[in-house]
Amino acid sequence: MKEFVLHSQLAADCALVGDLPLSRVLLLNDGRYPWVVLVPRRADIREIYQLNPDDRQQLLAESCLAGEVLMRSFDGEKLNIGALGNMVPQLHVHHIVRRHDDPAWPGPVWGHSPAVAYQPQQLHERLTLLRGALGTVDIA
Template structure:
């Protein structure tokens, strides 16, 4: 599967799940993850096979549960927009009542704060361990 150039530019690859590529948006304002089903030419969830739809729901739900717990979230925003990037991708954004965009959507509210390389390594390793502990091996 070829990752859309915008996702490639804006994200770090954290790992591969059974169906999806797990990405981290390079914006330390919010713990912000993206699942990209590893299927060519898919722009909408309904275009996935029934089995892939079910697997996407499992991976999304498990990711949401892990990041809610690990980041002590007030809310998890999950969205599949695709207006700018047509490749199917599902955002999982940890939200806090104290975050810079609360309660509005995160898009375009504040300038992104890039992660330091070491922060990405630590976050990736910790998330991989937590997901594995929840039964979703990277």
């Protein structure tokens, strides 16, 4: 059986939050939006339907957990969830908190403008908050 390996583009664009039972949890390095990416730790999976039924249910549960934590923690008005995969073929599910005052509102965040990286202290605070709220396993 092939081993899960995180796609290099996700590794480059994100900071590691930790692991849930199925998914690696990543924080996209764009401080303008609370933006978490769930990546099921299964090799060679591009689409949700390729997951076995138990993994699909687990992904849904983890997605709901991530969404609830994000919306509660960052006072969101809308949660955008997407599994595009046009640039990165590995299955990954974006969870983005949206607000009427965010730079891309009401349009999509993709392609709107270049990311604004977190400052080190901001990144540390955001990762600490998410790790505690999601109960992720530290894999660092």
